[in-house]
Amino acid sequence: MKDKEIFPEAKVGDIIIRPWKFGVLFKISSFLEEILDKMEAKNVNIETVDGFVPYTTIARIFTMASDSILKIIAITIEKPEEEIAELDMDEGLEIATIIYNQNTERIKKIINEIFIEKVEDEKSE
């Protein structure tokens, strides 16, 4: 309930994009690893502008690792890959951007809240 209030689901056309549940992380981690490897190989950095990753960076990553991104989108919106592959470029990019911004910001906040606080505790003692 709390999650829904703070992170409402987004809609692109008929497609509903919900923030990730914990279980989703286990399904997408290997694809994330593939994306990170490709980004490292091509020296692509994720730099944020006003707290968000620019559309152009997402587009660059999309062209490099489209297969892995397609799989992550399919898992997130619970639709077959073939259906997503049929979407037009703008729609696909918009969904990928929403998934990225919806989740990384939220996870970053959680990590900051529960992890960094503990690291600081450990260091201060």
Add this chain to the structure above:
Amino acid sequence: MRSLSDEEILFPEIVINNITILPWTFDKLFKLNTSLRKLSKCVECINSLTTNVKYIDVLKLLSFINKDISRVMCITLNCSEKDVLEFDLYTGLKILVTIYFQNINIINSKKSEKKGATLSLGDVFSTLISNNIGDSIEDLKSNYTIDQVYMFYEKCRKNELSEQKRNAVTLAHALVYASPSHDRNSMRKKQNMWDKYINSLEPRKAEKPSSKNIINVFRMMGIPVVKKEVNK
């Protein structure tokens, strides 16, 4: 790595959303060995995090959430994989972070583990069992956290050493007491010394220093102690 207090070791459980999380026992550590080895890169990534978490760090951390992590969570929490997958994002990540910090010393010491450590687990367990801590090896393996096992072991060793020290002191006193005396005075002194020592072993009979004795000690050190006048 910070050392835990006795209280933190004795009462280590943390409850998150009605889920009780306890640090690992040896039994759990043995079961997790393979998964932990596979997660060494993940541990390195976590250890390199600073207070300023970047997006790339978040993605890296998420890329480590795999079968080995779910195995660590299932074994630690005694629950099924299905239960783990059903956690909401906040609870799941909080539990994961808690497991990491509860076992941080073990996780990081495993990374720097060296062969040929002088202290074997056999030594530790047999010392504990001979001191009536734990019914059996199985009991120590499954019902005591690793920190508890080592804490009790250290306490047993400390007791053993102080007992050895006490025996040596008793032997020294006994040798003085049993040595031949040349006159009655010397015999009485030895008897007094022995009685004092025996009494000192019983807390209730231990002699408390009188105020006169304390004043004398200060005077011997050259510090004059005078009675203070109290204005009425």
